[in-house]
Each structure stands twice: as C-alpha cells, then as structure tokens.
Amino acid sequence: MTMGTRVYLARLAGLPVFDPNGDRVGRVRDAVVRLRTTNRPPQIVGLVAEMALRRRIFLPIGRITSMDAESVALGTGSLNLRRFEKRPNELLVLEDLLDRRVTVVPEQRDDQEHQAVVVDIGMELNRNTEWVITRVAVREHTGRLARRGHVYQVEYDRARGLVGPTDTQGTSSLLALLDQMRPADMANALQDLPDARRNEVAAALSDRKLADVLEELPEHDQVEILARLDRERAADVLERMDPDDAADLLAELPKAEQTVLLDLMEPEEAAPVRQLMSYRPGTAGSVMTSEPVIMTPDATVAEALARIREPDLSPVVAAQVFVARAPSATPTGKYLGMVHFQRLLREPPSSIVGGLVDSGIEPLRPDIGLPEITRRMATYDLVAMPVVDGTHRLLGAVTVDDVLDHSLPRDWRDRDAHDDELEAS
Known part of the structure; x- marks a missing residue:
C-alpha cells in the first residue's frame, strides 16, 4: 500500500502513525467515510488514531503523506487533539461497514443478484484529489459459516446496501481484526461501538477472549455485556476470568444474580471467587489473586x-x-x-x-x-x-x-x- 494506489482500509487497522520527526503519534483504529447526497461514491476524509491514554483523534486525509504495509506517516502541521466524534453524515469503515450484508448486482444481464458480506473497503485517489470508495471486497454468503464463502472484489456501485440500514451487519470480519489486538485494545475498540453492535460482537467472542476483554472494560460495560448473555454462558465466562476480576464483576450485580451465577459455575472455579467476595472491600483479601505461582x-x-x-x-x-x-x-x-x-x-x-x-x-x-x-x-x-x-x-x-x-x-x-x-x- 502506497499513496496514489488503491488502499484497503481494514489493512490499516493497528498500524502505527508517525509525525514528520519520526515520533509515534498513535495507531490507526478506523477510517471516516463522508456520505454524499449525489450518486458519487462516499469520500474518505480521514483516519481515526488512538493516542496514549486511549484518546482517539481525527487525522485529516490531507495530512497523510504515506500509507504502506508498515505504517502511516503525517506531514507537517499541528494536530487537533480534540476527541473524535462522528458527525451525522459520516460512517466508520470498520465499525459501520465491515460485515455488512450487501446485494451484489451482476455485471451481465443474464447473471443473478446474490448476497455477500463485506470484508474490506478499497479507496482510490480520483482526479479531484479526493480519496473515494471504489472497490468492495466481499465474501459470498452461502448460508453456511461465512468464512467458507468465496472472497472477491466488486466495484462500489455493484454493492447495493453498503451504506444502508445496519440490521444486516454481522461480526466475522470485525472479529478477525479484533483478534489481532491485545485485550485492553480490544476492550477500547468495543467501547466505540454502538451498544447493540458491541453486545453482538462481545457475544460472538470465545469464552476465553471475552473473559480477557471483560477484565479490561469499565464496570458498567461489563455488567451490560454479561446481562446480555444467557446465564450458562455467563457462568462459563466467569470461570475463565481471574478469580479476583470475577469477584469484582459479580459484586456489581444484585445478590440474587450473584447466587445464581455462582451456583452455575463449576464448584472448584466458584470456590475462590466466593472466598474473595467474603472479605471486606478495600482489604488485601478482597483484591488479591488466589492463584499466584x-x-x-x-x-x-x-x-x-x-x-x-x-x-x-x-x-x-x-x-x-x-x-x-x-x-x-x-x-x-x-x-x-x-x-x-x-x-x-x-x-x-x-x-x-x-x-x-x-x-x-x-x-x-x-x-x-x-x-x-x-x-x-x-x-x-x-x-x-x-x-x-x-x-x-x-x-x-x-x-x-x-x-x-x-x-x-x-x-x-x-x-x-x-x-x-x-x-x-
């Protein structure tokens, strides 16, 4: 990937961003798409970068001097450090477009329309020096596991429904990107998703991965995600958390719910959690890990x-x-x-x-x-x-x-x- 060629945006996720002095500013977390009222393809207006302390800022596309497989580089000029907020006419590629189900319009009259799932978005620089969406990488929707479908590319105008309603959005491609992140970064990415999307993605994680992510989320997000799971699944996830983290999470729930989930856990997994919850909050007994080396x-x-x-x-x-x-x-x-x-x-x-x-x-x-x-x-x-x-x-x-x-x-x-x-x- 270099400037002046087609760039696939999902491949930028997680890449470091460097300023002209070679100092790292942060990492790429998404790309911002501006919708247009005409039939022209949506425009990519910038990237979202995550800085230290999990702060996300907007990087205008005009400030970017190069993009390759290793990094993104910025030109001279000051950065606006205000927290990024999506505007009403904007979408985020990874958050809003990845995993959307679209209808692929046939190239030839005799072919039939078919369903596919978006796995990446390609942008190119047009004659007006605008970066616009030109290609969509999709996976054929076969009705079986999404990853089994054939992956291919189509022109933007052949992917009908790309910027339509979000009720046809799945999770597989976003999960593949998240799986490359550390649990703390994955938890941070989940916080940026709308509540319904976040809960859907969290529920699709494995028990072990979800346990790791819950340990990195704020208490109110932990409680909401756990509440969306059926109780058997919630108990399985709690079993895979560190006992002290599981005890802290359970302490945020009503007493009746604590009892139900502890009873559903395997006795040997529930025992250290029960013990930790028996200590007075703010003491060594309540914050310790019961599984040191x-x-x-x-x-x-x-x-x-x-x-x-x-x-x-x-x-x-x-x-x-x-x-x-x-x-x-x-x-x-x-x-x-x-x-x-x-x-x-x-x-x-x-x-x-x-x-x-x-x-x-x-x-x-x-x-x-x-x-x-x-x-x-x-x-x-x-x-x-x-x-x-x-x-x-x-x-x-x-x-x-x-x-x-x-x-x-x-x-x-x-x-x-x-x-x-x-x-x-």
Missing part, C-alpha cells in the same frame, strides 16, 4: 522457571514464586517465603527453591487495607506481596496491578469520562 520447597529452579514461563501468566504474577508446604493450592500448607525470578535466573537449574527463599518480608493479613498495602510495596520495591491467614497458610498474593485497579477512580477505564476530564482541563 506456588512451588513446594523441594521443587528445583528448573521447575520453577518452567512454571513462570507459562504464557497464560501475566508478567506481574510471573515475577516471583511463592514457596509453601503442600498442599500447593490456596490455602496452602505453611508459607515459607518468596523467590524473585531474577534470583532463579542466577541459580543452577538443579538448585532447590527451598534454599533460596526470602523470608524477611512480613506477609500481609487479609484484613489489611489498601493504604498500608501500598506503603509496604513501595517500601520494599515489590510488585507482589503474599497474603496469609492466622495459621500462616498462603491465601493468595496482592499484585501491583491489583493495587492500581482499586486505587484509581472507579471510572478510570471509561475513556469517555477520561476525555471529559482532559477537555475540562
């Missing part, structure tokens, strides 16, 4: 390193190993201490972790409040601290992201609220 003292360094390499572990959880006597599931046997991963890297693989533990840091009790937890973690430069009960059994660990999650304002994940604060300042 736990090894018995006779485990080797090689075994501990293999455990923290598991891809499902977050970096903050994998940063240290907690050592306790059997049983290894929380609540464990007697807690002995912790070993940071840097210490593990410096030791021979055959060494025993029981001989490497740091037992000099006093563990947290489950009723300790967040201010004291924060003070202790800052004092010892820790990213996680153990939580033990009165008999010194390990109950879980409070991580730095747990502390941040519960110390920031409740709406810190809500981009609209954050943008309002920036504009007010």
